[in-house]
Amino acid sequence: MYIVMVSAECAPVAKAGGLGDFIQGLGRELTIQGHEVTIVLPKYDVLRTSFIQNLQPVYRDLWVPFYDRRIPCTVESGDVDGLRCLFIEPHSPQGFFRRGRIYGEPDDMDRFALFCRAVLEYFLMTGQHPNVIHCNDWQTGLLPVLLYEIYERLGMNRTRVCYSLHNVGYQGQTDPHVLQMNGLEVTRLLTADRLQDPSNPQLLNLMKGGIVFSNFVTTVSPQYAWEIQHTQQGMGLQPLLRQYDQKFGGVLNGIDDATWNPATDPLITSRYTADDLRRKAANKTALRRRLNLASGLKPIVAVVSRLDRQKGVELIRHAIDYVLAENCQFVLLGSALDPAIDAEFQQAKCDKLGNPNCHLELGYDEELAHLIYASADMILIPSVYEPCGLTQMIAMKYGCVPIVRRVGGLADTVFDANYSDKPFEERNGYVFDELTPAGLESALKRAIGLWFHHPDHFRQLRLNGMRTDNSWRRPSQHYLDIYHHICRDLPA
Ligand SMILES: Nc1ncnc2c1ncn2[C@@H]1O[C@H](COP(=O)(O)OP(=O)(O)O[C@H]2O[C@H](CO)[C@@H](O)[C@H](O)[C@H]2O)[C@@H](O)[C@H]1O
Structure with missing residues (x-):
């Protein structure tokens, strides 16, 4: 044809x-x-x-x-x-x-x-x-x-x-x-x-x-x-x-399997598969060094997104302080076409300048995006609406657990660790419904809690995501x- x-x-x-x-x-x-x-x-x-x-x-x-x-x-x-x-x-x-x-x-x-x-x-x-x-x-x-x-x-x-x-x-x-x-x-x-x-x-x-x-x-x-x-x-x-x-x-x-594959990705520091997940850690170290973030036993919560109202920008900004208060690190890579949204994030960036647990990178950077997927522990996608969403699928492939709002394609691809009716091996993230700070926190809190208190279960969630077939x-x-x-x- x-x-x-x-x-x-x-x-x-x-x-x-x-x-x-x-x-x-x-x-x-x-x-x-x-x-x-x-x-x-x-x-x-x-x-x-x-x-x-x-x-x-x-x-x-x-x-x-x-x-x-x-x-x-x-x-x-x-x-x-x-x-x-x-x-x-x-x-x-x-x-x-x-x-x-x-x-x-x-x-x-x-x-x-x-x-x-x-x-x-x-x-x-x-x-x-x-x-x-x-x-x-x-x-x-x-x-x-x-x-x-x-x-x-x-x-x-x-x-x-x-x-x-x-x-x-x-x-x-x-x-x-x-x-x-x-x-x-x-x-x-x-x-x-x-x-x-x-x-x-x-x-x-x-x-x-x-x-x-x-x-x-x-x-x-x-x-x-x-x-x-x-x-x-x-x-x-x-x-x-x-x-x-x-x-x-x-x-x-x-x-695309060839572009988004932690086993072969030339843009990340340490390549890995579901069978040698420990090698993922070297990417986290490299990202922290590159962005001047502190080392230590803390999860990285990331956002990689166009910064558009569609993507839930108010909730993304709310998440920054919440994540930092929960003793985690926050990394954002985002590009805004809308000058008002850009200004809001430029302000947030100024407020957090020098904070060893937070980095906001405003702009478009393909290479950094790959390193973030390979390094982060969780990716946040609090969209107002989302036709499909690729970042949750990419993140899963890299063993990074998605936290998403239940809309559009996010609802079709992310299944809640606690509340999904899927068998446990198909559960791969955290889901919330309400487009409010409380809604977002309900899912973030559960994800962060699992990372700190039940690392084996968190690891299993990563593996479930890595094994999901989201190829073409x-x-x-x-x-x-x-x-x-x-x-x-x-x-x-
Ligand atoms: N600042 C940045 N620097 C580097 N890379 C960045 C970046 N911001 C985003 N990206 C990359 O761009 C892609 C974004 O994927 P999304 O599914 O979120 O797309 P988007 O909303 O643009 O597309 C629309 O089309 C797609 C495809 O159909 C639908 O999945 C989606 O729901 C719909 O809104 C990912 O590869 C991500 O890594």
Whole structure:
């Protein structure tokens, strides 16, 4: 099967969060299974090109329609750890992907709409017919609309679209000029059954476009699939997702075995497996040295996260003082796009400066993230909502016990040491319900208590997590079933 995955991110070349991991992990698993997989990304100026081998132009003058003009684009191909990637670079005065970052620009909607158009233009011009184009999040929501409204008629009628929702908190609401930019009719498409935003009829909703025009829609865990159909977490898309129930489902994410594996990870100090867990301790020593933390018999409670309201930032800040008062150490690695949240954490960092039991690292640091997973005893994820969550799965793989709020994919992957109805060997962390300091403390207290007073039981929890299979093997089969299902009417 020929599968093209179109996305704003792919680890490790362009990663701002979990979307990057998803593309890399699923793409690699499908490639290993023998499918022809191509990832298409914008050619950002911030691409980490040292991870790309054989980068070379494959199409020099791709003239992509833009209002009544065309923008010349170059398409380059390269290998990223065995994954075939295409990078599209528009050449125009706007410098669409030369902004020093992946997201957060005032014209983000235009940038990614042009990207979608360029992807389809490339496949049309090169006469390629992927069986499936797998789109992701609002950035690529316009692609199935363009395919159906323009490119099918030009001959691209043997391609089906699977669309994955990684976060319905960001739907790509925008002014209808994005349609005009692409030669699409506003009166035809800005309607309640097509792209009109459910809460603001003047606006387009790109994610809604992706849902309406794709052949199948997934989200990244079964629990989140239910939540966005039936609760406020759908953020206005609940009726639409219920309407399209027949082509909608939740597929739990996996994590990439090769990237996230303490037995082989080149970014950690001491490699280890479930059979020689004692070697994990050298990582804790290395992390403490690197961050100027005191040594001693104390657990490290960590947070590795984008700092966004979604992630429960108020509870994360509350946890700092609670954890320190409980005689533990606290380490945070977090990146905030929102200046107000950034300022709150900068203040917290100042308050804790010089504290030998606390380190707050504000920014994005892939390498430090690996060392933290390998060193920490517990990872805290008090999310307001969480479509899947990868950090709890990564942490478990590294023998670090997750403490999570019971929402979305966290509810599907973390089973409480005390209260789960799972057999003991499947219990792997601590879970709380209430989005309050008391809720958080109820779980943290139990985890910290076990670490200090019942180390053997704590060790068993670590091992249960390490032995959980959260690889891409099973989820990739679900995606293949979906791809086959949507391609069933195509000639073989
Ligand atoms: N400051 C930092 N420095 C270094 N690394 C950092 C970092 N902050 C986060 N990371 C890394 O980014 C990834 C984050 O994974 P999450 O599942 O929390 O993703 P996110 O919320 O971005 O993605 C969305 O998409 C994913 C994929 O579908 C869903 O799992 C998730 O619920 C949804 O919100 C992990 O690999 C983590 O190690």
